[in-house]
Structures are given as C-alpha cells and as structure tokens.
Amino acid sequence: MNKITREKGQFKVVGTRDKRPDGIDKVTGRAQYGADLVVPGMLTGAILRSPHAHATINSIDTSEAEALPGVKAVVTRADFAALDDADMIDIADNCLARDKVLYHGHAVAGVAAKDAQTARKALKLIKVDYTPLPHVTDVDAAMKPGAPVVQSGRQEENVQSEHSENVTGYCEFGHGDVEAGFAKADHIKIGRASCRERVSCDV
Numbered sequence: 282m283n284k285i286t287r288e289k290g291q292f293k294v295v296g297t298r299d300k301r302p303d304g305i306d307k308v309t310g311r312a313q314y315g316a317d318l319v320v321p322g323m324l325t326g327a328i329l330r331s332p333h334a335h336a337t338i339n340s341i342d343t344s345e346a347e348a349l350p351g352v353k354a355v356v357t358r359a360d361f362a363a364l365d366d367a368d369m370i371d372i373a374d375n376c377l378a379r380d381k382v383l384y385h386g387h388a389v390a391g392v393a394a395k396d397a398q399t400a401r402k403a404l405k406l407i408k409v410d411y412t413p414l415p416h417v418t419d420v421d422a423a424m425k426p427g428a429p430v431v432q433s434g435r436q437e438e439n440v441q442s443e444h445s446e447n448v449t450g451y452c453e454f455g456h457g458d459v460e461a462g463f464a465k466a467d468h469i470k471i472g473r474a475s476c477r478e479r480v481s482c483d484v
C-alpha cells in the first residue's frame with residue numbers, strides 16, 4: 282500500500298483554524314439552543330428515574346401527581362400497549378420500565394406540566410413501590426454463571442454454557458491462519474492490551 286503524504290498547507294480545510302462565527306456567543310452564554318426555546322402554552326416534561334440498579338416494580342401510584350394543578354399528563358409504561366415486535370422490545374424497555382428497572386436512573390414515569398417547577402413537584406408526588414434485586418456492576422462478573430440475571434429469556438442458542446443469561450449472543454470472526462501469519466512476521470509487538478500486533482508480514 283502506498284503511503285499518501287502532503288506537505289503542510291496544501292489542504293484547504295484540514296489543519297486550518299477557521300474563524301468560529303458562533304464562538305463569542307457560546308463562551309459568553311448568549312448562544313441559543315433548543316432547550317432555550319420558549320413559546321406560549323409550551324409544556325415542560327420531567328422524568329422520574331429509578332434509585333435502584335435492579336429492582337422489581339410492585340406498583341406505581343400517580344394519583345397525587347395527576348391531581349396537582351398545572352399537571353397536564355402523567356404516563357407510565359402501563360399507558361402503552363405491549364409490543365409484539367421482538368426487535369423493538371429492548372428499545373421499549375429502555376424508554377420506560379415495565380415490570381422492573383434494569384439500571385440506576387432507568388425511567389419509570391413521565392410528567393408534562395405548565396412549567397419546570399410544577400413538573401419537579403409532581404415527580405415527588407409519584408409513589409413507586411420497589412423490591413430491590415441483587416445486581417453486579419462489573420461486566421466480567423455479570424457474564425459468570427450464577428450472576429443476577431437482568432433480562433431472562435433473551436439468550437440465543439449459540440451462547441456457550443459457561444456464560445450466564447446476561448450474555449445474550451455469541452459471535453466469532455476469523456480469517457486465515459493467525460499463528461502461521463505470526464510465524465512469518467518480521468516483528469511481533471506485545472501491546473498494552475496483551476494483543477500481538479503484526480507489523481510486517483508477507484502472508
């Protein structure tokens with residue numbers, strides 16, 4: 282493979298420092314973003330999130346939040362029909378928790394109110410009864426047999442038996458004879474991740 286080189290200054294864009302017309306506005310706080318948009322009658326949304334990393338949701342009581350003046354709507358996963366599309370289940374579970382929360386901060390309910398202060402107050406009025414479940418915060422520990430299962434029934438048949446149900450799929454990719462390539466390499470480098478890098482090889 283031929284190495285492409287260019288002398289400094291031959292590029293029109295790469296390596297240059299063009300003026301930023303929005304720079305001053307951004308550093309002084311004058312720049313307007315989507316969150317700064319305000320129109321008459323606009324509602325403010327707020328999300329109630331789980332304080333637990335893994336827990337069963339026994340019940341959600343939104344009656345007090347719904348009765349709060351200025352609150353226009355309160356939604357939970359019960360307000361949405363169950364999906365039959367298997368490809369969309371994970372997305373739906375992440376948007377709003379149904380039977381249990383899968384991580385700390387998982388969305389449990391949403392509020393739409395006349396302003397941010399009312400929306401935040403409504404969140405505090407929503408009562409959620411949780412049953413905390415065991416959890417792990419390490420990827421390797423989550424893969425081991427006996428680890429707390431986050432979502433059961435999602436594992437594909439090709440997953441090796443030494444993994445827990447948290448490992449849902451297994452893929453293996455390969456091309457050629459790696460060891461033969463290393464044997465013919467001019468130099469093999471041991472990197473920080475303990476992987477061998479073939480620097481030059483005629484394979």
